[in-house]
Amino acid sequence: MRLHVMRCGQLALVLFAATSFLSAADIPKGTKITVRLESLISSASAEFGQTFDASLTRDLVVNHRTIAAAGSKAEGMIVQAQSSENGYAAFITVKLTSLEGKSATYVLDTYDVTRQGSGKASPSEPRPTDDVGPMIGGIGKRPSIPTMPGPDQGVVLDKGSGPDVILPPGALLTFQARADAEEVTKP
Numbered sequence: 001m002r003l004h005v006m007r008c009g010q011l012a013l014v015l016f017a018a019t020s021f022l023s024a025a026d027i028p029k030g031t032k033i034t035v036r037l038e039s040l041i042s043s044a045s046a047e048f049g050q051t052f053d054a055s056l057t058r059d060l061v062v063n064h065r066t067i068a069a070a071g072s073k074a075e076g077m078i079v080q081a082q083s084s085e086n087g088y089a090a091f092i093t094v095k096l097t098s099l100e101g102k103s104a105t106y107v108l109d110t111y112d113v114t115r116q117g118s119g120k121a122s123p124s125e126p127r128p129t130d131d132v133g134p135m136i137g138g139i140g141k142r143p144s145i146p147t148m149p150g151p152d153q154g155v156v157l158d159k160g161s162g163p164d165v166i167l168p169p170g171a172l173l174t175f176q177a178r179a180d181a182e183e184v185t186k187p
Contacts, residue, residue: 026181030176030177032176044083047078048079048080053074060072076173090117090165091117095110101183116165
């Protein structure tokens, strides 16, 4: 009898683990997603709601399962952008909104990523809170000749009235999921 109860308990544990695995989100909250920009984003011309294309830099693997392959299409959105004015630093804030997976497209809710030029912070610049991801300031160099961006950086170009933040094609940005991704099945 005791052996029967122990086996039933083990079976229940296995079934619970299996159903938990099946019901888990493909892209759970906290997942980090690194993408490479496909086009230039500039604080001088970016506007709220404007979208941008990117591609996944490496396979996105969750729970030993490949959700999306390297090179998969991703899309993001400009959350806020401001050119340098009156001595205030330019900045761009972006978030990732979707990712094409192997079997589905995922609607993402990620923390914002902000890139700021050199200078004093603007009164309208976003501040780190629970709703905003990491703030990285002083990227690139202030001289009028830009340096090549390193991973996860942009370039600051000085255009006379102050430096603008430029995220060139090929720049890497890392986002973190704020919530489980919502799956939209491919047709």
